Amino acid sequence: MTVNYCSGAEAVIRALVENGVEVIFGYPGGAVLPLYDALFENNKIKHILVRHEQAAVHAAEGYARSTGKVGCVLVTSGPGATNAITGLTDALMDSVPIVCLSGQVPTHLIGTDAFQEADTTGISRPCTKHNYLVKDADKLCEIIHKSFEIASTGRPGPVLIDLPKDIQLSKIKYVNKNTKFKKYNNNNISNIDENVINKVATLLLNAERPIIYAGGGVVNSGQEASKLLTKLVNLLDCPVTLTLMGLGCVPNTNKNFLGMLGMHGTYEANLAMHNCDVMLNVGARFDDRVTGRLNAFAPNSKKIHIDVDKSSINKVVSVDYGIVGDCTKVLSVLVQEVKKLHNQQTIKSKSKWWSEINHWKEKNSLGFQQIGNNIKPQQAIKSLYEKSKNFDTYITTEVGQHQMWAAQYFGFSKPNHWMTSGGLGTMGYGLPSSVGVQIAHPNSLVIDISGEASFLMNMQELSTIVQYKLPVKIFILNNEWMGMVRQWQELNHGSRYSESYTASLPDFVKLAESFGITGLRVDNIKNLGNTIDEMINIKGPVIADIRVEKEENCFPMIPSGAAHNEMILSSDDNHKDTSGEGLALV
Amino acid sequence: MSIYQKNEVKEVETSRTLSLVVDNQPGTLARVIGLFSGRGYNIESLTVTEIDKIRSLSRISLVTRGTSMTIEQIKSQLLRIVPVHIVRDLTLEGPFIKSELALVKLVVKGANRVEALRIAETFRARTLDVTLSSFVFELTGKPSKLDAFTDLMRSLGDTEISRTGVSAISRGNKTETKLLDQI
Ligand SMILES: Cc1ncc(C[n+]2csc(CCOP(=O)(O)OP(=O)(O)O)c2C)c(N)n1
Numbered sequence A: 001m002t003v004n005y006c007s008g009a010e011a012v013i014r015a016l017v018e019n020g021v022e023v024i025f026g027y028p029g030g031a032v033l034p035l036y037d038a039l040f041e042n043n044k045i046k047h048i049l050v051r052h053e054q055a056a057v058h059a060a061e062g063y064a065r066s067t068g069k070v071g072c073v074l075v076t077s078g079p080g081a082t083n084a085i086t087g088l089t090d091a092l093m094d095s096v097p098i099v100c101l102s103g104q105v106p107t108h109l110i111g112t113d114a115f116q117e118a119d120t121t122g123i124s125r126p127c128t129k130h131n132y133l134v135k136d137a138d139k140l141c142e143i144i145h146k147s148f149e150i151a152s153t154g155r156p157g158p159v160l161i162d163l164p165k166d167i168q169l170s171k172i173k174y175v176n177k178n179t180k181f182k183k184y185n186n187n188n189i190s191n192i193d194e195n196v197i198n199k200v201a202t203l204l205l206n207a208e209r210p211i212i213y214a215g216g217g218v219v220n221s222g223q224e225a226s227k228l229l230t231k232l233v234n235l236l237d238c239p240v241t242l243t244l245m246g247l248g249c250v251p252n253t254n255k256n257f258l259g260m261l262g263m264h265g266t267y268e269a270n271l272a273m274h275n276c277d278v279m280l281n282v283g284a285r286f287d288d289r290v291t292g293r294l295n296a297f298a299p300n301s302k303k304i305h306i307d308v309d310k311s312s313i314n315k316v317v318s319v320d321y322g323i324v325g326d327c328t329k330v331l332s333v334l335v336q337e338v339k340k341l342h343n344q345q346t347i348k349s350k351s352k353w354w355s356e357i358n359h360w361k362e363k364n365s366l367g368f369q370q371i372g373n374n375i376k377p378q379q380a381i382k383s384l385y386e387k388s389k390n391f392d393t394y395i396t397t398e399v400g401q402h403q404m405w406a407a408q409y410f411g412f413s414k415p416n417h418w419m420t421s422g423g424l425g426t427m428g429y430g431l432p433s434s435v436g437v438q439i440a441h442p443n444s445l446v447i448d449i450s451g452e453a454s455f456l457m458n459m460q461e462l463s464t465i466v467q468y469k470l471p472v473k474i475f476i477l478n479n480e481w482m483g484m485v486r487q488w489q490e491l492n493h494g495s496r497y498s499e500s501y502t503a504s505l506p507d508f509v510k511l512a513e514s515f516g517i518t519g520l521r522v523d524n525i526k527n528l529g530n531t532i533d534e535m536i537n538i539k540g541p542v543i544a545d546i547r548v549e550k551e552e553n554c555f556p557m558i559p560s561g562a563a564h565n566e567m568i569l570s571s572d573d574n575h576k577d578t579s580g581e582g583l584a585l586v
Numbered sequence B: 001m002s003i004y005q006k007n008e009v010k011e012v013e014t015s016r017t018l019s020l021v022v023d024n025q026p027g028t029l030a031r032v033i034g035l036f037s038g039r040g041y042n043i044e045s046l047t048v049t050e051i052d053k054i055r056s057l058s059r060i061s062l063v064t065r066g067t068s069m070t071i072e073q074i075k076s077q078l079l080r081i082v083p084v085h086i087v088r089d090l091t092l093e094g095p096f097i098k099s100e101l102a103l104v105k106l107v108v109k110g111a112n113r114v115e116a117l118r119i120a121e122t123f124r125a126r127t128l129d130v131t132l133s134s135f136v137f138e139l140t141g142k143p144s145k146l147d148a149f150t151d152l153m154r155s156l157g158d159t160e161i162s163r164t165g166v167s168a169i170s171r172g173n174k175t176e177t178k179l180l181d182q183i
């Protein structure tokens, strides 16, 4: 059949379609012109032209995390590829499935320092789950099919395919996805063992002070995992806390939910972690932002860890039971076993544990006082939540105080509705990410909760938003400071505010108008509600410049190098000066 | 090691020999080495060569050092690398053979020439090249034997040494054929 012969570039597009790609985020250049030519001819894949390659990856991340599909990126060689590196690292740290195609100089020029040549596979090796340089056109289709499998199975992550221009132009025979290829590896290990499940279920049922701590692995595993997790929480009637990446996998309205844990987690979540006797970690990785000082982390507890990635188990915290497997699979057998045992025995009373927890809750660690006319950033998020909770709302964020306030005060009732850069903490993530989310969910309310400094890092994407008529709402908590940096300087560096003031800010309303979109500004608490309503009701994109209290700090907080039970609730808390060791921590 | 772990009891570090089967592809070795440098693990020795032309597979023999927790991490991290198919911990599995090859050039004149040949004979080294003022010896065996030999040679004259690094295999009749067939 002649139909099966096509150019490399056409084969790439065909393979993308075969792997379910509907949208690709990219930016053209010399080394990918054949691919853009093939895109031009096709009518199955929609190309979204971003304004910077980093943004292409973040947009694909937003798309992937809000849909559970693989996000797809196309960039040119050299600067196109190097610009994508931050995005790829972000996706690797947060386990987001991405396939990134990059152009490369023709194979015979590789190694000659040709125009726009970069060692893209070399540069991207440590920031991808896997990468390929396609040197043999006959392998092209196989490599694309495998890349999608690698990106989306096991612990998801980014895969980069470097495509020399001559390969894109060569004539090849198209190879289907379901062709039998050499297996790429058999390392998606799983060790779900009946015996262990039984022991773990027994341990959980007999615990006096159990806690479940869950993270992004539950979200990545699919919506079923979140349902199973909530079921398990309800069955055991135990407290549950979520990491930054896990927010939404148990509804915020669940009575057993203690809020987020970790550096800016609630007092009750961190104290319950510190004092528990049995801890079940589902799809989280004992990140240093969560554990605080390791040698004081949940000192008297038996620990169980469920993770799809074997290397996450016993990496920083030794556990008593490590179960390697996909969260949905492990949770479904665990829930069954707990149910079975639950019917045979009466569950240990946890009323003492709950009364302890309720006592910690009385501290009201997220309490703040909205007095005067100035808008407290916490109140801004709270009001935003109240006014948007009846919509299908997706939140993306940048990085800084506003991100933590969003995590603390916005309620998430479903997984996949919260997109934030957790592992890498990339300022500039939120705006491009919201582009991807809005493309995937054209009729939903998509809000980028932003800080004025972070916004400036990828604000070129306003142009993308306008081009594709994306009604994204950009909610800037404008405190004129790199607030999180200022806060650390206040707490750890004697209030020497070195280079953390965001000087020369643009007039955000005029900036919006210059792009032909609506700009709103509010600086008085009395008008906050109306402004949010107005923002939500406007059909198109909006920048809302929310002038908030400038020197507000984000609390509660576990100072760096401190333990869960050493958290401070406000600036007035006379916490010991951060230790020398703590000062060295990020 | 994270500063958070400073107060932890110090666990002993031991030397471990790992044997990997990987795809013979550009980039595989770079990923393995990048893992060790990126995560701060030790490499004491590393050798790699193709062992299966048809399936295009290579063996990496690797000697590393660490606490048992670190070694477990290294093994799990190695398994995450897509073209890594098999990771075996030979030290943990049981008896195994570790062998290495050394080429030693010795520049020597006079009475020490006889001494050099006598030592070479004792070690069962082969003499590959002779001139009136030099020898090249080839010696295989345990790294410790090679160490002893090269030390002696150094004391006899100017030397140049080239060693392959350790190659390792388990004792007994167990093979990887079944595992390899799954690839
Ligand atoms: C790309 C990048 N550069 C630097 C940092 C370090 N950093 C973390 S938070 C922050 C300040 C963020 O300021 P802003 O966006 O205004 O948020 P705020 O903390 O004021 O809410 C900085 C500079 C980072 N996370 N990412």
Ligand SMILES: [Mg+2]
Binding pocket: A400, A451, A452, A453, A477, A478, A479, A480, A481, A482, A483
């Ligand atoms: Mg700010």
